[in-house]
Amino acid sequence: MSDKVLMKGAEALAEGAIQAGCRYYFGYPITPQNETPEYMSRRLPEVGGRFVQAESEVASINMVYGAACAGVRVMTSSSSPGISLMQEGISYISGSNVPCVIMNAMRGGPGLGNIAPAQADYFQAVKGGGNGDYRRIVLAPSSIQEGVDLLVDAFELADKYRMVVMIIVDGLIAQMMEPVEFKTRIDVSTLKTPEWATVGRHGRDHANVITSLTLDAAGLEQWNLKLQAKYAQVERTESRIEEYQMDDADYAIIAYGTMARIAKTTVRIARAKGVKLGLLRPITVWPFPAKQIQAYVGKLKGTLTVELAYRQLFEDVRLALCDKMPLGWYGRGGGVVPGPQEILGAFEEQFGKGR
Amino acid sequence: MAEQMNVIYERPRSWANKVTHYCPGCTHGIAHRLIAELVDEMGLLDKTIGVWPVGCSVLGYEYFSFDSVEAAHGRAPAMATGIKVTNPDNFVFAYQGDGDIASIGMAEIVHAAARGWPITVIFINNGNYGMTGGQMAPTTLLGQKTTTSPLGRTSQTNGFPIRVAEMLAQLDGPAYIARVSLDSPANIRKAKSAMRKAFNAQVRGIGFSLVECLSTCPTNWRLTPVESMERVRKEVMPYFPLGEFKVAPGVL
Known part of the structure; x- marks a missing residue:
């Protein structure tokens, strides 16, 4: 049971x-x-x-x-x-x-x-x-x-x-x-x-002090x-990522949390239509799994970053991939959550039919 | 027969044997000394955690040989609450200034007092923000000139000074609330007696305790140390009367 x-x-x-x-x-x-x-x-x-x-x-x-x-x-x-x-x-x-x-x-x-x-x-x-x-x-x-x-x-x-x-x-x-x-x-x-x-102290031979203060600049630099x-x-x-349907992928959606969950359905719909779409889902967003994403340079024709925000996650994707491949973005704000079809529509708008 | 020598005054074990950074005539050193003496006398060195504020006493932890933490401005009572709840048998006190306790940290001190948990606060009231250069504090007297009330504090513009001890004594949570002065040997003895009661209120698990200490700031008051002590007696005490405002049963 x-x-x-x-x-x-x-x-x-x-x-x-x-x-x-x-x-x-x-x-x-x-x-x-x-x-x-x-x-x-x-x-x-x-x-x-x-x-x-x-x-x-x-x-x-x-x-x-x-x-x-x-x-x-x-x-x-x-x-x-x-x-x-x-x-x-x-x-x-x-x-x-x-x-x-x-x-x-x-x-x-x-x-x-x-x-x-x-x-x-x-x-x-x-x-x-x-x-x-x-x-x-x-x-x-x-x-x-x-x-x-x-x-x-x-x-x-x-x-x-x-x-x-x-x-x-x-x-x-x-x-x-x-x-x-x-x-x-x-x-x-x-x-x-x-x-x-x-x-x-309870018998310890010294006092423990916890502080974030160091007045001496050189000392604070050492601490930093x-x-x-x-x-x-x-x-x-410690960076972690889930790579979903990425083995043969031509394109990847990059999304995390709730948005990644919905994007998985988008991947399945796209796959059913013959589009080789996968999902890269950061599990740690700091540290950002840049290396794992960079491993797809030369293998992917593009990525679509999807988030419930305006180009925040996208900024880290851009830092990781620069101009190594076409970088698309789609997001909704204010608490609006896009469905899988809406994300697929955004993908097709930016990358054509993906074939 | 060899003459018997009795020690009547010595460096407290709780004192870290360091020279303080305080200005001549400032009473922080006296308040520190009283804390160290009481921690020694009450056998609390091994179980004490001091919570230090932002202000002139921000480096207070340098001067004691018990464990200490440094809080954010005004947040010492919240931090002390977090420390006490994890180890209720430890002795936890927060040391706060007037800007810290009565301005930015008003919510934290009121709710710590209202919860009534046995933590102790030593509150240094010197009527201005000392460390930042003598700006107006919530305890600055009407008419008092500071760097941000250059013509003297007026009630129309700045409102009225806050009597922290009386205000907190209205709550049901505190076990012991008193205001003392550090201006004279007689008053320092009374201050130590009040602080002992405050420490006891915690050690005996009776409840929250606070001792407000009328203090000096010769540098920013533009007065000599002697004139500063005089000012405490002539100008400060009439507005901030000394006394015990809350004494719960069992506090001794």
């Missing part, structure tokens, strides 16, 4: 975090991810964890910062405008070299926007948002099951690199229901408190160079 259960995305991701060893969650209500804090508020006490509803996203992320300094597995979740408020804390956490996991259920923007699915926070997640030279690992699942599986990796990566790991989904994945199986259960009693954690070396290692070793 399968261990699959039918769950709503925002709740399954919360359970996935708990299975991954998360015992502390701080959050503030915002649609379309309210089921995540609601679930955490009743589940965490059952497993010996703590849920705190903060007074704002600003407070949430700083509570996360405090708990992260204690070396525990901690997360918060929010949606676009709330994630904007967290940018200060994300920069401090990154500058202090402590780990945490953040989920963003992206919604239409800018500003208050709406609560419909969007991918318009790509730049914020991948390129920056807060001040200073920092990176976070950004994971982009395209199903609830993948999100649950990636949460285990998210906490492992956060601990391994002492980095912020962000999971970006959207209102669609957060709100739909799918069968999901929790394959990995981390035994938190096996997780050791890191030696750098500020948990009180350490961060950069870490980010370079992550770029070398």
